[in-house]
Structure formats: structure tokens, C-alpha cells
Amino acid sequence: MTATDTTHMSADWPADLLAQEFRGKRVLVTGSSRGIGAAVAAAFARLGARVAIHGRDGAALEAVAAGMGGGVVALAGDFADKAQTRGVVERAVERLGGLDVLVNNAGTMLGRVALADIEDGFLQRQFDLNAASAVVASRTALPALIASRGAIVNTGSISGRTGGSAGSSLYSAAKAFQASLARSLATELAPHGIRVNAVSPGTIDTDFHGRYSTPDKLAQTAARIPLKRLGTAEDCVGAYLFLASNRLAGYITGQTIEVNGGQLYN
Numbered sequence: 123m124t125a126t127d128t129t130h131m132s133a134d135w136p137a138d139l140l141a142q143e144f145r146g147k148r149v150l151v152t153g154s155s156r157g158i159g160a161a162v163a164a165a166f167a168r169l170g171a172r173v174a175i176h177g178r179d180g181a182a183l184e185a186v187a188a189g190m191g192g193g194v195v196a197l198a199g200d201f202a203d204k205a206q207t208r209g210v211v212e213r214a215v216e217r218l219g220g221l222d223v224l225v226n227n228a229g230t231m232l233g234r235v236a237l238a239d240i241e242d243g244f245l246q247r248q249f250d251l252n253a254a255s256a257v258v259a260s261r262t263a264l265p266a267l268i269a270s271r272g273a274i275v276n277t278g279s280i281s282g283r284t285g286g287s288a289g290s291s292l293y294s295a296a297k298a299f300q301a302s303l304a305r306s307l308a309t310e311l312a313p314h315g316i317r318v319n320a321v322s323p324g325t326i327d328t329d330f331h332g333r334y335s336t337p338d339k340l341a342q343t344a345a346r347i348p349l350k351r352l353g354t355a356e357d358c359v360g361a362y363l364f365l366a367s368n369r370l371a372g373y374i375t376g377q378t379i380e381v382n383g384g385q386l387y388n
Contacts, residue, residue, distance in 0.1 A: 143367045145170035148218035148270075150211065152176045152201060152259060153228030155183050157328035158277065161355035162225060162362045164190050169363075174214040176201075176228065201228040202251040204258050211262040221266035223366045226256040227277040229296065230330065234289025245292065252296030256303060264311075271315030274307065275365045276300040278322040280382050287339075297322075301378045308376030317375040319365040324382025327352040348384030357381060 136142055144166055151163040155177025167173045167190045175190070177183040180198035187196040195217045199206035215221050229252040235244060256276055267274065281290060282297030304320040311318055325343050335343075344352050361379045365371050380386055 139369060140169050140363060140367070143169070143369050144363075147171045147222040148174075148220050149223040149225070149366070150174045150176070150214040150218070150221060150263070151225040151227055152210070152255070153230075153277075154225075155179065155186050157330060158323060158326060158355045158358050159225070159227040160186055161359050162227065163194070165359045165363060166223075166366075167191055167194055171223075172218050174218055176210050176214075201255040201259075202247050204250070204254065207255050207258045208262045211259050215263065215266045220270055221263050222270045222272045224259065224263045224267065224272070224274045225277070225362060225366075226259055226274065226300070228255050228259075229277070229293075231290055231293040231333075234287075235292075236289055237291060240292065248292040248296060252293060253299045253303075256300060260307065267311075267316050268314045273366050273368070274304070274311075274316065274318040275362055276304045276318070276320040278304075278320045278378060280322055280324040280380070280386055282322065283380075283386060304378065305376045312375060317365075317371070319371070319375060320378040321358060321361045321365065322378050322380045322382070323353060323358050324380070324385040325352050326355060326358060328355055343385075346385070347382070351383065353381065353383055357383075 149166045149171045151159050153159040154163040154175040163173050163175045172193060174195040174197055175183060175187055176197050176199060178198065178200050183196040183198055187194040195214065197210045197213050199210040201207045232248055260274055278300040279297035281294035282301055286294035301320045301322060304318045307318040340352060344350065358381050361381050
């Protein structure tokens with residue numbers, strides 16, 4: 123290529139690229155009544171996407187939807203229940219008129235429990251909410267995603283790599299499952315043009331840690347992070363938008379983006 127030959131140079135990058143990418147796109151973000159999920163859903167909505175949000179508490183969910191502006195669909199359901207999971211996804215597809223992006227974000231630790239104290243019911247609920255729900259949601263959304271050649275983004279966690287701290291073994295294992303599921307489905311669904319990836323947040327300063335961590339523990343964690351602070355929900359948003367964007371990540375599938383301020387290897 124000569125100095126003046128620009129035939130094979132990069133295509134133009136429009137100033138409003140993200141707005142062009144997501145305007146009118148149909149997006150379901152599960153587990154989006156608070157924390158990372160709410161921040162991600164709000165970002166899609168601000169960029170012009172047609173967004174469905176999900177949580178267990180219908181009244182609280184409606185308030186969150188109202189704060190995101192008009193047109194956001196609020197769908198309540200317990201994702202530890204497979205029938206309710208299917209129902210939420212089916213209603214999202216119906217209300218949005220299809221689906222372009224599924225963000226599998228539903229889940230929480232449900233409490234720190236030592237191995238000796240894990241009961242069968244707790245084990246089952248942890249698996250159903252934090253692992254099986256992503257399978258059920260993805261399977262239910264599959265026809266719509268095939269039609270749109272859409273994208274799936276799972277939410278993992280740094281604890282899926284490190285094993286987490288005492289009492290979080292089941293949650294950490296379920297988060298490792300999310301990353302492995304993304305890698306496996308990326309290969310399986312590639313013939314349909316569906317990309318599947320994951321975001322793995324580090325220690326993010328949301329009400330999750332208000333419930334499951336002490337202020338002293340969080341301060342010690344922040345001191346060990348190279349960037350010397352905990353993450354915020356907004357710190358995570360860019361990774362989800364990137365992986366959902368065909369323009370930015372159209373040749374990326376089966377990957378996990380770590381969002382942790384350098385925490386993983388320190």
C-alpha cells in the first residue's frame with residue numbers, strides 16, 4: 123500500500139457510534155433493579171435501546187424503570203425458579219418485539235455459608251439462581267437471538283477465578299460457571315451468528331458488599347488493588363456495551379473481560 127492509498131485503512135468511526143449501535147436495539151438485562159445490572163440497563167436506555175429490566179420486587183422495579191425514562195419494560199420474577207425465568211424472558215421478547223442482546227446478570231451470594239453448614243436446599247437455590255438461570259434464560263431467548271443474530275453477555279466475578287473468601291464457595295463456583303458457559307456457547311452458537319461473552323467484575327462498591335462484606339474487609343481489599351479503590355457499577359458498564367456492540371466486538375466471542383482495577387493478580 124502506498125502512502126496515499128487508503129483503500130484498506132480503517133472505516134470511519136462516527137462520533138455517535140454507540141448511539142448508532144444501540145438505537146432501537148432490543149435488550150434484556152436480568153437482575154437489573156440495582157447495582158451493576160441497573161447501571162448497564164440505564165446506559166442502554168440512554169443510548170436509545172428498547173430495554174427490559176428484571177428483578178424480584180415488582181414495585182421497586184417499576185421505580186427503577188421510571189428513573190430510566192419512558193419506554194423501559196419492567197418484568198418481575200424469581201430467577202431461582204425456572205418457570206419464572208422462562209416467563210420473564212418470554213414476556214421481554216413479546217413486549218420488545220424480539221431480542222438483540224441478552225445480559226445474564228441475575229444472581230447474588232444468598233449468604234456466606236461454610237461447607238459443613240451447606241444444606242441441600244441452599245445448594246439447590248444457589249445453583250438455580252446463579253448458574254441454571256443463565257442457561258434457562260439463554261435457551262428461552264435463543265429463537266429470538268437466532269432471528270436477530272444477537273449477543274449474550276454473562277456476568278461472572280473475580281471470585282470465579284480466585285475462589286472467593288470463606289463461605290462463598292458455591293457463589294464463586296457459579297460465577298466460574300458463567301465464564302465457562304460463555305466459552306462453550308460461543309462455539310455452539312457461532313453458526314447462528316450469535317456472540318457469547320462474559321464480564322467479570324472485581325470488588326465493586328454496590329449494596330452486594332453492604333450485605334456480605336464488612337467495611338474493614340473492603341478497606342483492606344481496596345488497599346491491595348493497584349488503582350487503590352473499589353470499583354463502581356459505572357466502571358463496569360463499558361465492558362458490557364463493548365461486548366454487546368457488533369461494530370466494536372463483532373469478531374469477539376467466547377471471551378471474559380476482567381474489570382477489577384488490577385486486583386486479579388495482586
